[in-house]
Amino acid sequence: MTVNPSWVTEEVDTDRPSIARLYDYLLGGTHNLESDRKVAREAMRAAPGLLKLVRENRDFLRRAVRHAVDAGIDQFLDLGSGIPTRGSVHQTAQAINPEAKVVYVDIDPVAVGHGRELLADNPNATSVQGSLLEPAAVFDSPDVKALIDFDRPVALLFLSVLHFFPDEQVLPALETYRDKVAPGSHLVFSVATNAVNDDAANMVRGIYADAWTDCVMRSQEQAAALLGDFDVVEPGVVFPVYWQTGTSLDTETAPVHHNYFVGVGRKPE
Structure with a gap:
């Protein structure tokens, strides 16, 4: 008989995988x-570099957060955040500036519940339920407004x-976020691509599609369009x-596990 962890409440469908928990x-x-x-094991068998890729993506998150803090930003809105566990935004930002404010937003109530539990003793961070595709609702959320002052620069993170969403949903939402935030704000993203290893990327894409929904594989140009009119860092x-690591760019010999593009943009004055 399988004994579930204490955080698994009655509303959790233990047979249904969760992107956040994966x-x-x-x-x-x-x-x-x-x-x-x-599902994670199936994806790792399909793409042996997946684990390394996910952890490189988390390393990028930490570098981007530190870059934002160095630029004077002390408030962060992590959209589609999942569970704020190892190496999360609040851990990175507050290690530099203990007064940094962080709000995690996720549509999954289980992920939000985990987040609130993990952040219960942190007055400068919280987890809020909401969809990143509904920016108006995010901006109007009392829990978001309690920590984030949108008249000051904020870092928007989409990692x-x-x-998991097509451009016709993503681009209008991102335009609203970019328009709403103050000059000096940052937009940080990482998205899947099959630009280097089409076979492995498409195998993982198929596994994810079976469990949840299809993945949109974006080219470098399509990924850059996510920044809109922000200045590219x-x-x-x-x-x-390759993002601010001192490693030289070489797309011709990039390892096969590089199936993400990442980028940071800054809203001009």
Whole structure:
């Protein structure tokens, strides 16, 4: 008989995998179930570099957050955040500035519940239920407004989530976010691509489609369009290991696990 963890409440369908819990597992977290681990193992068999890719993406998140803090930003809105576990935004930002404010937004009530539990003793961070595709509702949320002042620069983060939605949904939402935030704000993203390894990317895409929904694979140009009219922060839209690591760009010999593009934009004054 399988004994579920204490955080698994009656409303949790333990047979249905969760994207948030799958990423938690890939990052070495403990808030995941066998249904999540099963899909993760299938994806890792299809693309042996997946685990390394996910963790490189988390390393990119930390570098982008530190870049934002160095630029004077002390408030962060993580959209489609999943579970704020290992190496999350609040851990990175508050290690530099303990007063940094962080709001995690996710549509999954289980992920939000985990987040609130993990952040219960952190007055400068919270987890809120909401859809990143409904920016008006996010901006109007009392829990968001309690920590985030949109008259000041804020970092908007969309990590490993936009590839679950097509451009006709994503681009209008991002335009609203960019219009709403103050000059000096940052927009940070990472999205799936099959620009380097089409076979592995498409195999993972198929596994995800069976469990949830199809993934949109974006080219470098399509990924760059997510930044709109924001100024692109160097070195531009690249694979995670090339973003401000000192590693030279070489798309011709990029390892096969580079199936993400990442980028950071800054709203001009």
